[in-house]
Amino acid sequence: MEQIPYDEWRASAVDPAFSEWMRSLSEPEWTAVVNHPFAASITRGDVPDDDMRRYLIQDFQFVDSFTALLGAAVACADSFESRVPFGQFLGEIATTEELTYFHRALAALGATPADMTSPELEPVTADFRALMDEARTSLDYPLVLAVLCVAEWSYLGWASRAEEPLPDNFVYREWVELHEGPAFRAWVHFLRDELDRLGPAMDEEGRARVLDFFRRAVRLELRFFDMAAGS
Numbered sequence: 001m002e003q004i005p006y007d008e009w010r011a012s013a014v015d016p017a018f019s020e021w022m023r024s025l026s027e028p029e030w031t032a033v034v035n036h037p038f039a040a041s042i043t044r045g046d047v048p049d050d051d052m053r054r055y056l057i058q059d060f061q062f063v064d065s066f067t068a069l070l071g072a073a074v075a076c077a078d079s080f081e082s083r084v085p086f087g088q089f090l091g092e093i094a095t096t097e098e099l100t101y102f103h104r105a106l107a108a109l110g111a112t113p114a115d116m117t118s119p120e121l122e123p124v125t126a127d128f129r130a131l132m133d134e135a136r137t138s139l140d141y142p143l144v145l146a147v148l149c150v151a152e153w154s155y156l157g158w159a160s161r162a163e164e165p166l167p168d169n170f171v172y173r174e175w176v177e178l179h180e181g182p183a184f185r186a187w188v189h190f191l192r193d194e195l196d197r198l199g200p201a202m203d204e205e206g207r208a209r210v211l212d213f214f215r216r217a218v219r220l221e222l223r224f225f226d227m228a229a230g231s
C-alpha cells in the first residue's frame, strides 16, 4: 500500500491515531491475519490435532522471545506509569500462558518434552524471533511497542470474531479466552495508546522506522498462520 506521511493522512482520517495509520498501511496483510482460516478454525475448535500441535510447539518458541521483549519494554519505557503494565502482563504470561496453558495443551496434543524445549524451528518462527530480538536489543521503546502491539492487537482481532459458545475442548477455548475479554482489550488499548502518544511527536524518519517494524511484524503474523495451516 502507498505510504502516505502521517501528518498528511491524519488531516483527513476518521480515526487519526498513529497506530491506526500503521495498521491501515499494513493492508491487505492485516485483514488476512484477523480473518485467517486457521484462526477461524481455532475459534470453532476444529483444527486437526497434528496442525494444532505444530502451531503451539512453534508458538511456544515465539512466546519465549515475546516474554524477553516484554522485559525490554519494562527497561526502555519512558516513565514509571508505562513500565507497570508491562510488568503486570509479564507476570501473567509467565504463569497463565507459559506455565499453565502451553504445558497442558501440548500434553493433551501428545507433544513430547523435547518438542517444548528444543523443537526444530520453522523458518517463520526463526524470522519472528529475529525481529523480536532486533527490537529488544535496540531498546528503542517505540520499536518494541510496534512489535508487541501487532502481536496482541492482531490476536485480539481474530479472537474477538469467535462465536459463542466457544469450543468445549480447552485447547481451543482457552487460547481464544487468553486473547479476548476485558483485560486483554485493556492491554491492547494500552499498547495502542502508547504508540498514539509517541508517534505524533516523532519526526518522519522515526515514524518510518516504527512503521517498518510494525509492517514486518504483520507480515510475520500472516506467515505464521500460513505455516500453521500448512500452506
Ligand SMILES: Cc1ncc(CN)c(N)n1
Residues within 6 Å of the ligand: 059, 062, 063, 066, 151, 152, 155, 221, 224
Ligand atoms: C505468532 C503469535 N503472535 C501473537 C501472539 C499473541 N501473544 C502469539 N501467541 N503468537
